[in-house]
Amino acid sequence: MNDLEEYFEKNQGRLIHKWMHYFEIYDRHFSQFRNQDVYVLEIGVNQGGSLQMWKDYFGTNAKIYGVDINYRCKDFEEEGIKIFIGSQEDRSFLKSLKSQLPRIDILIDDGGHTMKQQIITFEELFPHISENGVYLCEDLHTSYWANYGGGYRNQNSFIEYSKNFIDRLNAWHSKEKQRLRVDDFTSSAYSMHYYDSVLVIEKRKIDKPLMRTTGNRSFALRNQEVLEEAIASYRKAIELNPNNYAAYKNLGDALSEQGQQSEAIVAYQEAIKLEKNPAIYYSLGNAQRKQGDLEGAAVSYQQALELNSKQPFWIYPPFIYRTLGNTLSQQGKLDAALTAYQEAIKLEPENSDNYVGVGNTQLKKGAVEEAIASYRKAIELSPRNFAAYRNLGDALQKKGRVDEAISAYEKAIKLKPANPNFFYKKLQQLYAELSRVK
Ligand SMILES: C[S@@+](CC[C@H](N)C(=O)[O-])C[C@H]1O[C@@H](n2cnc3c(N)ncnc32)[C@H](O)[C@@H]1O
CATH class of the missing domain: 1.25.40.10 (Tetratricopeptide repeat domain)
Structure with missing residues (x-):
C-alpha cells in the first residue's frame, strides 16, 4: 500500500472520491515531485478531500490548486490550497486561469468527464504544463458512455482523440509531412501511459531522435534465402522485359552479394548495353575486383569517373577515387594509386x-x-x-x-x-x- 492509499484509508478529513487502482498510477508518476516546490492543479474538487490528500502527499513546499464549477467549493480553500471557480469547458476561463498560475507541474483532470470538457481542457492546458510536468486525465471510461458524449469508436470521444497523440509522438518519422508533421506535442511529450480509465502523459523536451550502431555485424544483411528469391524475381522480370535495366543491375548486385562474381559481371554487362552510367560501372568494378580481375576493375572505375564528370551526380566521386586507389595499390601500381588518392583528398580533404x-x-x-x-x-x-x-x-x-x-x-x-x-x-x-x- 503506498502513502496515498494509506492516507485514503485513514482519511478522517474531507470526503475523497477515487477508484482504488488510481493510487498506484498516481504514485508511479507523481512520486518524483514529492517534497519539491511543485505546482499541482486538480480539476474537480467535489468535497475537497483529494486536494487535502495532495497537500499531505506532496509536502509543505507544494502549491495545490483546484478548479470546480460549483461555487461552494471555494470554502475548501486553506493554507497551501487555492480554488478557482469556473467551468473546464470554458476556454476564456481556462485562459484566465493560466494567467493566474505561474506554472502547472502536474494536472489531474477529475472534473465533469464529458468528452468536450476533457478535450477543451487538454487543448488549453497541456501546452501550459511545465517542461518536465505530467498531465493525467482520469475516468476515461466515459469515452465508452453515450451520456458523456462517448461510445465505442465514437470519433468525438476523448479516447479516439487521444489516439492521435500516438501519431504525433512519432511524427519525427513521418514521410507524409502534409498529414503528419512534428508539432509542439512531438517535441514536448516524452511518453504516454494508458491504464484502465487513465491516461498519463509525461512531458520532456524532445529532440529529433538519433540512431547509431556499435559492435560488429554477425551475419550479412541479406541472407541466402532472401537473395535466392530476389535473384529469381529479377530473372523473371528480365524474362518479361529484356530491356529492363534495373532488373539487370539489381540481379548483378544480388549475384555479387551471393559471391557469384562471373554471373554478376554478365548481368552488369547486359545492363550497360541498355544504359551507361557511373553507378553500373562502379558495381561492375567491384565485382571484377572481388573476382581478382584488378586490371578490369581499374578500367571500370576509370569509366565510372569519366561518366561521372559528364552526367549528373550518380556516385560520390571521392568514393570511386579511393576504391580505384585501393585497386591500383593492390595491383602494385603504386604511383597511379597515389594519384587516385590525391584526387580523393582534393575532393574530400x-x-x-x-x-x-x-x-x-x-x-x-x-x-x-x-x-x-x-x-x-x-x-x-x-x-x-x-x-x-x-x-x-x-x-x-x-x-x-x-x-x-x-x-x-x-x-x-x-x-x-x-x-x-x-x-x-x-x-x-x-x-x-x-x-x-x-
Ligand atoms: C468526481 S468529482 C471530483 C472528485 C475529487 N477530485 C475527489 O477525488 O474527491 C467531479 C467534480 O467535477 C466538477 N465539475 C463538473 N463539471 C465541471 C466543469 N465543467 N468544470 C469544472 N468542474 C466541473 C463537479 O462539480 C465535481 O465536484
Whole structure:
C-alpha cells in the first residue's frame, strides 16, 4: 500500500472520491515531485478531500490548486490550497486561469468527464504544463458512455482523440509531412501511459531522435534465402522485359552479394548495353575486383569517373577515387594509386581513409617515414580510425619504434576489441622485444 492509499484509508478529513487502482498510477508518476516546490492543479474538487490528500502527499513546499464549477467549493480553500471557480469547458476561463498560475507541474483532470470538457481542457492546458510536468486525465471510461458524449469508436470521444497523440509522438518519422508533421506535442511529450480509465502523459523536451550502431555485424544483411528469391524475381522480370535495366543491375548486385562474381559481371554487362552510367560501372568494378580481375576493375572505375564528370551526380566521386586507389595499390601500381588518392583528398580533404590509403601505398613503396606521417594525419582527422592505428603500429614496428608501436596497437584494440587474438600475439612479441631492448 503506498502513502496515498494509506492516507485514503485513514482519511478522517474531507470526503475523497477515487477508484482504488488510481493510487498506484498516481504514485508511479507523481512520486518524483514529492517534497519539491511543485505546482499541482486538480480539476474537480467535489468535497475537497483529494486536494487535502495532495497537500499531505506532496509536502509543505507544494502549491495545490483546484478548479470546480460549483461555487461552494471555494470554502475548501486553506493554507497551501487555492480554488478557482469556473467551468473546464470554458476556454476564456481556462485562459484566465493560466494567467493566474505561474506554472502547472502536474494536472489531474477529475472534473465533469464529458468528452468536450476533457478535450477543451487538454487543448488549453497541456501546452501550459511545465517542461518536465505530467498531465493525467482520469475516468476515461466515459469515452465508452453515450451520456458523456462517448461510445465505442465514437470519433468525438476523448479516447479516439487521444489516439492521435500516438501519431504525433512519432511524427519525427513521418514521410507524409502534409498529414503528419512534428508539432509542439512531438517535441514536448516524452511518453504516454494508458491504464484502465487513465491516461498519463509525461512531458520532456524532445529532440529529433538519433540512431547509431556499435559492435560488429554477425551475419550479412541479406541472407541466402532472401537473395535466392530476389535473384529469381529479377530473372523473371528480365524474362518479361529484356530491356529492363534495373532488373539487370539489381540481379548483378544480388549475384555479387551471393559471391557469384562471373554471373554478376554478365548481368552488369547486359545492363550497360541498355544504359551507361557511373553507378553500373562502379558495381561492375567491384565485382571484377572481388573476382581478382584488378586490371578490369581499374578500367571500370576509370569509366565510372569519366561518366561521372559528364552526367549528373550518380556516385560520390571521392568514393570511386579511393576504391580505384585501393585497386591500383593492390595491383602494385603504386604511383597511379597515389594519384587516385590525391584526387580523393582534393575532393574530400577531411576523410581519414584517404590518408590510410596513401599510407598503405607508401609503406609498399618502402617510404616508411612518409607512411607514418600519413597514418598520423588520418588519426588527426579521425581519432577513431581503427585501420590507421593498426597500420601505424606496423610501420612503427618496421622502424623498430617498439614503444610507439605498442601504444598504436593498444589504441587499435580499444577501438575494435572483438578480434584481439592477432593483436595480443603481436603485442606479446613487442613486449618481449621491448624487454630485450631495455
Ligand atoms: C468526481 S468529482 C471530483 C472528485 C475529487 N477530485 C475527489 O477525488 O474527491 C467531479 C467534480 O467535477 C466538477 N465539475 C463538473 N463539471 C465541471 C466543469 N465543467 N468544470 C469544472 N468542474 C466541473 C463537479 O462539480 C465535481 O465536484
